Amino acid sequence: EVQLVESGGGLVQPGGSLRLSCAASGFTFSSYSMNWVRQAPGKGLEWVSYISSSSSTIYYADSVKGRFTISRDNAKNSLYLQMNSLRAEDTAVYYCGPGVQGVIAHWGQGTLVTVSS
């Protein structure tokens, strides 16, 4: 069974940093590209970032480019999102999920990031 467990969320002040983690199991992590998707309270889904299986290809949404960094450790079956210069509008539940040509068939339960003073 595919399991994805996000962690690392919490309350952070504007301008601060946070590192999210996603622990994956139940599938061959190193064979799949991975994504971060977020959802602000009461709002829709927003794709945030993509990383290919070998980390050779990385994409970001314009809203986070230059502030967020996606990475992965295939030996540890883990995905990461380093978030710097956080803003109030980054407040959201952050989900991770493996993608096949961008289609996300499995999702974690999400981790809440709150940016507030």
Place this chain on the structure above:
Amino acid sequence: DIQLTQSPSFLSASVGDRVTITCRASQGISSYLAWYQQKPGKAPKLLIYAASTLQSGVPSRFSGSGSGTEFTLTISSLQPEDFATYYCQQLNSLFTFGPGTKVDIK
């Protein structure tokens, strides 16, 4: 950037109704479109990919069609567990989501 619009934004329907949701892309995306269902407090669930391919385990009352710039998600006979918000996602150029359509009980 490719933008997606969904119509309607909100839909009130009864159990047994046939429901159709439309997703339009700002430029042609071939069949690179997926549909997701999300219930409150839960992660999204993949329903359809490649515009019309039903994800394993998804009931056959769900169907998708379209290509290019206009796509539809149809629920042939709405069931109580189908009341949720539905999102389309384009996969042609990065991975934008549509704004969502909330299906509520009439």
